[in-house]
Amino acid sequence: xxVAEVIQFSFNVLFRASIYxxxxxxxxxxxxxxQYVNMAHxxxxxxxxxxxxxxxxxxxxxxxxxxxxxxFGLDAGFVAALVVVPxxxxxxxxxxxxxxxxxxxxxxLLDQLLVTFGILLVFQEVVGEIFGKSSLLYPRPDWxxxxxxxxxxxxxxxxxxVSTVRVIAVLLTLVLIGVIVAFYRYxxxxxxxxxxxxxxxxxxxLGIRVDRPFLLIFAIGAAYAGIGxxxxxxxFGFSYQSGVEIIIPALVIVIMGGVGSLRGxxxxxxxxxxxxxxxGVFVPSMSTASIYxxAIIVLAFRPNGLFESEAIAQ
Amino acid sequence: xxxxxxxxxxxxxxxxxxxxxGGLAVGLAGCQGNGGGGGNGTTAGSGGGTSTGGGDELxxxxxxxxxxxPEGDSVTISFNGPESGGLGPDGQDQxxxxxxxxxxxxxxxxxxxxxxxxxxxxxxxxxxxxxxxDTATNAQTARENAQQIINQDNxxxxxxxxxxxxxxxxxxxxxxxxxxFMAGNSTSSSISGENCSRYYFHPTFHAEIxxxxxxxxxxxxxxxxxxxxxxxxxxxxxxxxxxxxTKYLVDNGPWELAGEAPIAEDENDHSSQISALQESxxxxxxxxxxxxxxxxxxxxxxxxxxxxxxxxIIPHVSAFTLNPMGSxxxxxxxxxxxxxxxxxxxxxxxxxxxxxxxxATPNQSHLHTYESVLxxxxxxxxxxxxxxxxxxRELENFEWSQAWGDSQFRECDHQVERPYYxxxxxxxxxxxxxxxxxxxxxxxxxxxxxxNEAPATNxxxxxxxxx
Numbered sequence: 096x097x098v099a100e101v102i103q104f105s106f107n108v109l110f111r112a113s114i115y116x117x118x119x120x121x122x123x124x125x126x127x128x129x130q131y132v133n134m135a136h137x138x139x140x141x142x143x144x145x146x147x148x149x150x151x152x153x154x155x156x157x158x159x160x161x162x163x164x165x166x167f168g169l170d171a172g173f174v175a176a177l178v179v180v181p182x183x184x185x186x187x188x189x190x191x192x193x194x195x196x197x198x199x200x201x202x203x204l205l206d207q208l209l210v211t212f213g214i215l216l217v218f219q220e221v222v223g224e225i226f227g228k229s230s231l232l233y234p235r236p237d238w239x240x241x242x243x244x245x246x247x248x249x250x251x252x253x254x255x256x257v258s259t260v261r262v263i264a265v266l267l268t269l270v271l272i273g274v275i276v277a278f279y280r281y282x283x284x285x286x287x288x289x290x291x292x293x294x295x296x297x298x299x300x301l302g303i304r305v306d307r308p309f310l311l312i313f314a315i316g317a318a319y320a321g322i323g324x325x326x327x328x329x330x331f332g333f334s335y336q337s338g339v340e341i342i343i344p345a346l347v348i349v350i351m352g353g354v355g356s357l358r359g360x361x362x363x364x365x366x367x368x369x370x371x372x373x374x375g376v377f378v379p380s381m382s383t384a385s386i387y388x389x390a391i392i393v394l395a396f397r398p399n400g401l402f403e404s405e406a407i408a409q
Numbered sequence: 410x411x412x413x414x415x416x417x418x419x420x421x422x423x424x425x426x427x428x429x430x431g432g433l434a435v436g437l438a439g440c441q442g443n444g445g446g447g448g449n450g451t452t453a454g455s456g457g458g459t460s461t462g463g464g465d466e467l468x469x470x471x472x473x474x475x476x477x478x479p480e481g482d483s484v485t486i487s488f489n490g491p492e493s494g495g496l497g498p499d500g501q502d503q504x505x506x507x508x509x510x511x512x513x514x515x516x517x518x519x520x521x522x523x524x525x526x527x528x529x530x531x532x533x534x535x536x537x538x539x540x541x542x543d544t545a546t547n548a549q550t551a552r553e554n555a556q557q558i559i560n561q562d563n564x565x566x567x568x569x570x571x572x573x574x575x576x577x578x579x580x581x582x583x584x585x586x587x588x589x590f591m592a593g594n595s596t597s598s599s600i601s602g603e604n605c606s607r608y609y610f611h612p613t614f615h616a617e618i619x620x621x622x623x624x625x626x627x628x629x630x631x632x633x634x635x636x637x638x639x640x641x642x643x644x645x646x647x648x649x650x651x652x653x654x655t656k657y658l659v660d661n662g663p664w665e666l667a668g669e670a671p672i673a674e675d676e677n678d679h680s681s682q683i684s685a686l687q688e689s690x691x692x693x694x695x696x697x698x699x700x701x702x703x704x705x706x707x708x709x710x711x712x713x714x715x716x717x718x719x720x721x722i723i724p725h726v727s728a729f730t731l732n733p734m735g736s737x738x739x740x741x742x743x744x745x746x747x748x749x750x751x752x753x754x755x756x757x758x759x760x761x762x763x764x765x766x767x768x769a770t771p772n773q774s775h776l777h778t779y780e781s782v783l784x785x786x787x788x789x790x791x792x793x794x795x796x797x798x799x800x801x802r803e804l805e806n807f808e809w810s811q812a813w814g815d816s817q818f819r820e821c822d823h824q825v826e827r828p829y830y831x832x833x834x835x836x837x838x839x840x841x842x843x844x845x846x847x848x849x850x851x852x853x854x855x856x857x858x859x860x861n862e863a864p865a866t867n868x869x870x871x872x873x874x875x876x
Contacts, residue, residue, distance in 0.1 A: 100684065100688070103680075103684055104681075104684065107678070107680040107681065107684075110680075111678060157498050157501075157729070157732065158497065158498065158501055223493070227497075228492075228493040228494070228497040229497050229498045229701065229729065229733070230700065230701025230702075230704065230705065230733065231701075231733065232701075232704055232705060232708050232733045232734065234735070235708070235711070235712065235737075239712070240711065240712055240714065241712065241713070241714045242713070242714070256683075256684065256687055256713060258709075258712045258713055259712075260712065330678075330709070331677035331678055331705055332677055332701055332704065332705035332708070332733070334701065336494075371678075372680070372681060375672070375673065375676065375678075375681050376670075376681050376685075379643040379671045379672050379673040379676065380643045380644070380671075380673050380674065381673075382673045382676060383673065383675070383676065
């Protein structure tokens, strides 16, 4: 019984940490490598949640422009959403990098912050007008209901209270973390990004074109945020305000972990997930606020975050 | 957009009126000595002779108070509800009910034709104008809107609200500005308890009465040998609802208490609470949540296969809580202050009028706003004036019987006494048939606790303002 409780609690923490990681990872890399703070990253989470909703099911909207259109959606299922969302949001990341990020790379941090946050708010309102301002819940296919089961084995011992979607999200996040670490360590593009982050000018002088690797890493970060939106939206529901709701804690996690540090972002996400879960049991009203308290404590002792990052992907 | 435009147009008209009226006041009387603000100047001017309306003018010894007397030949009634934010869907429904009653007050129809007090030609001969604002489910926005309603729109009355925090904030503003307010579907007991206000009337149940209702209906429906667990939102709404349910179902009822787990107000992740519920061994969950949060929490319980073993009761259930769940809402119990299947004649009239206008089945939020404004208008006609203290005295023992059933406000705390509905969520086919995702299981007698019991004993209504 105790084992089951520990496993259940662990997956509660890991699921929340996974959503934080998926959003914060792109934010951190872009912040660390391009010195670009992109609050509009929250719009990509939102985009992923709504896009997945439209792909996965067909739904009647209670308000917004779509309310008058009857049932709307592709009804292609959750797996289709899981495949299509990262691809489309990746492309959205390319567009965002070209039109929103690039013109602001050399601008002061405050300019970037204000402009990108403003764009996030505008995007949210547009989404609210189109899809309505009500909270939405994904339709649940039968195979995603109930406890996690292994084919041919059934529910593993201790997993009786661990829902399938949590396990999928945690495993998928582990895979995606592996992919991005491999990208950095074992590809020329990753090497170029690392070099460009160390010293962009010197890297260019050496004849290495860093624009394209930067664009690629921006778009990968976007795709991750889109997947975060899909999984977070599926599990908890979502609304047009979900972008702001996720980007603020994500930014705090990035700073707490050490800007640009993958290891720091992952550890900070785990600490934030643990903090929310534990505090949520004892002082529920402080559960989200506990992330900020945690950040204050961490930054008091380590002003540059858990892992001060000279080189990214550490 | 339309709301803001209509509001600003009206403000512009009032500004022009106030210049004219102010000029008249200065030129002819010049001695009201009360022109400290735009609102006061306007009011004094209208009293001085610009009013051409139904005759609710400064007469006798009454002093101007709040936005009384009304100027010109129209009065304003406003709406300040949550058309966006967490309670957006309910607020949008409230707004439809509000627009419908304004139309009926001016042009007849619906329940306006179901009472001898109203003519369908405005109220006291005044055409009813309206303004509408979105609280965004936020107390600060609600406060700012309410100040605009009072100071710029010169409203005689407003309705809306929803979240208890928002309603309590507006109760204070109503009393401070002597403009009556009636809102709703807010279910913190403190609304007609420690936060009660002379200028606010609570026309529906709140946690204490929902507890009474559950004590009467739930064991009768679900059996007496049950074990109860609470998951509640950790603020006044959730705390007061879970406490009242324990009082009437456990302390004074047959059920056992298995435990409780609070959840933060804005939190969607119910995993910790669901774990605690599973460990408790309870077979009934009292889930004091609402809207998208409740739907999300219920969905997570369905994901975990819990709802097959545990009966779930949501103290105040509504369409927008259950609709997002679709067929998973089937079998979820809850309390409603009204249901289109209420079964009384006035309800049938309202349902028909609503369907004629919107081609949809109304729910409690539609009616709530509709009947709140209706009752205020009836009391004004009965009193023969919009004069707030006089209308309040009229409402303090006002009895009426419309869609809510036999209803009466009481003097001690302005709480209504009326019947309520224990309902159950239905599956897709039945929902299509009913036009709503709940069906009535039991209807209670008119319910209220004694004036000598809490939370009424915590209520100090404050002055009328004309003493």
